Amino acid sequence: MSRSLIHTAFAASFVAVLLFVVAAHARTLSVIKETDVIRLDCRFSSQPKAKVKYGNPLEVITQEGDWYKVRYQKITGCIHQSAVEEKQVNIKGVSSSVTGKGYTSVSKEEIGLAGKGFNKEVEEAFQERHPDLDFETVDRIEAFRTSDETLRKFIKNGGLNEP
Amino acid sequence: MVFLLSGCGSVSVYDVGKHFDMVSKTVSAAQKASRDITDEEEYYVGRSVAARLLSKYPLYRNQALTEYVNYVGQAVALHSDKPNTFRGYHFAVLDTDEVNAFACPGGTIFITRGMVKMIQNEDELAAVLAHEIAHIGNRDGISSIKQSRWTEALTIIGTTAAKNYGSPEFASLVGIFEGSIDDVFKTLVVNGYGQAQEARADAAALTYLARSGYSPEALRIFLERLASAGKASGGGILTTHPATAERIESVAAAMPSERPDRALVAKRTSRFQKKGI
Numbered sequence: 001m002s003r004s005l006i007h008t009a010f011a012a013s014f015v016a017v018l019l020f021v022v023a024a025h026a027r028t029l030s031v032i033k034e035t036d037v038i039r040l041d042c043r044f045s046s047q048p049k050a051k052v053k054y055g056n057p058l059e060v061i062t063q064e065g066d067w068y069k070v071r072y073q074k075i076t077g078c079i080h081q082s083a084v085e086e087k088q089v090n091i092k093g094v095s096s097s098v099t100g101k102g103y104t105s106v107s108k109e110e111i112g113l114a115g116k117g118f119n120k121e122v123e124e125a126f127q128e129r130h131p132d133l134d135f136e137t138v139d140r141i142e143a144f145r146t147s148d149e150t151l152r153k154f155i156k157n158g159g160l161n162e163p
Numbered sequence: 164m165v166f167l168l169s170g171c172g173s174v175s176v177y178d179v180g181k182h183f184d185m186v187s188k189t190v191s192a193a194q195k196a197s198r199d200i201t202d203e204e205e206y207y208v209g210r211s212v213a214a215r216l217l218s219k220y221p222l223y224r225n226q227a228l229t230e231y232v233n234y235v236g237q238a239v240a241l242h243s244d245k246p247n248t249f250r251g252y253h254f255a256v257l258d259t260d261e262v263n264a265f266a267c268p269g270g271t272i273f274i275t276r277g278m279v280k281m282i283q284n285e286d287e288l289a290a291v292l293a294h295e296i297a298h299i300g301n302r303d304g305i306s307s308i309k310q311s312r313w314t315e316a317l318t319i320i321g322t323t324a325a326k327n328y329g330s331p332e333f334a335s336l337v338g339i340f341e342g343s344i345d346d347v348f349k350t351l352v353v354n355g356y357g358q359a360q361e362a363r364a365d366a367a368a369l370t371y372l373a374r375s376g377y378s379p380e381a382l383r384i385f386l387e388r389l390a391s392a393g394k395a396s397g398g399g400i401l402t403t404h405p406a407t408a409e410r411i412e413s414v415a416a417a418m419p420s421e422r423p424d425r426a427l428v429a430k431r432t433s434r435f436q437k438k439g440i
Contacts, residue, residue: 032201032202032203032249033202033247033248033249033250033251034249034250036247044241044246054203080246080247082245082246082247083247116320116325116326117201117203117204117316117320118200118203118204118207118208118316118336118340118343119203119204119207120207121328121333122207122333122336122337122340123207123210123211123340125328125333125334125337126211126337126340126341126344129337129341130214132218133211133214133215133217133218134214134217134218135210135214137214137217137222138210138213138214138217138271140222141213141222141253141255141271142210142250142253142271144229144230144233144253145251146230146233146234146237150234151234151237151238154234154238155238155376157430157434158238158285158376158427158430158431158434159376159424159426159427159430159431160238160375160376160377161242161374161375161376163238163241163242163246163375
């Protein structure tokens with residue numbers, strides 16, 4: 001084997017190791033809200049760029065105060081720190097995305113605990129025990145959503161501060 | 164470690180590794196077992212607390228008022244220390260003359276029609292909602308769940324059987340969930356929060372009002388009106404949110420120095436009045 005070939009192989013190995021180290025240190029967050037958006041700028045009044053769902057992994061680019069600049073499926077943008085957690089979220093049923101996209105840090109124990117706790121099934125069983133409780137109205141209250149645009153106008157017209 | 168364990172005779176280096184692995188797994192399991200209630204779990208507790216409140220007080224079905232209360236609430240919540248909850252904040256009005264407001268864990272906030280009647284402008288409405296938002300951010304409702312209940316829940320959650328709908332473990336978990344709803348409901352409706360929790364929520368509310376552009380002074384003015392009204396029916400706000408002289412003094416002492424633009428307060432009062440409240 002010639003000396004230049006050895007050098008090339010060594011350099012390639014070094015780059016591969018470097019890339020591995022960088023990848024291993026990439027900080028990943030998980031969305032803990034049912035749904036949220038990644039925004040163009042790091043403020044709530046900024047334009048949404050992409051929707052994200054509970055459990056979606058977001059790669060951290062930088063942190064700016066209470067906001068993270070993140071990358072999600074090649075889209076970069078901002079998300080507030082209260083919408084994410086620095087751990088893998090246990091997703092009910094452990095979908096293929098959990099096991100198929102590098103989520104090797106999810107342990108067997110975590111997979112075993114997925115979807116447990118006070119969840120939809122527990123609430124449904126509670127509802128069966130208490131058919132008198134008005135969950136339909138709760139659903140109706142939750143279904144009401146303020147649109148970003150109307151809220152922005154409401155804030156502006158009232159001389160309030162943009163979030 | 165090898166040296167220390169060698170005294171056990173048969174423990175080989177291989178066994179040490181295996182033993183260490185086992186210990187670390189146990190520690191890991193213990194760490195998981197001591198976890199807090201997640202935002203998602205808090206949301207499900209809050210939904211059931213809301214359902215119980217709605218069985219006590221009917222919903223006030225006034226679309227224009229509900230929308231307005233939601234916009235005011237969102238304008239404040241986005242400036243709070245917890246602008247995000249699992250499924251967001253929701254605001255609704257209860258159809259009762261009682262003067263009260265309730266923060267269900269997870270983000271649903273109720274204000275009574277009686278309370279709305281006592282409020283004289285948008286900034287006061289924002290002050291009441293800011294106080295309730297602070298209770299959610301501070302997890303005051305969810306922390307009223309008895310520790311022993313949550314510890315028992317975690318033990319069950321740690322079992323595989325808890326996942327099987329219909330298993331005794333699952334039934335126990337539902338029972339604990341039910342008890343947790345009782346704990347939170349009693350705090351919200353009967354006993355009220357502790358004085359320290361109220362003081363913390365007031366202090367946070369002043370901050371949120373100032374951040375959002377509302378007048379923090381509105382909180383003090385409204386508390387004074389509540390105190391002078393001197394009555395609240397059926398476990399009302401004077402029980403659950405006692406407007407004591409001490410509390411008003413604390414709010415006055417913590418008042419941010421910035422003064423609101425009077426013209427903007429008047430502008431907001433005008434749109435409040437147009438809602439026919």
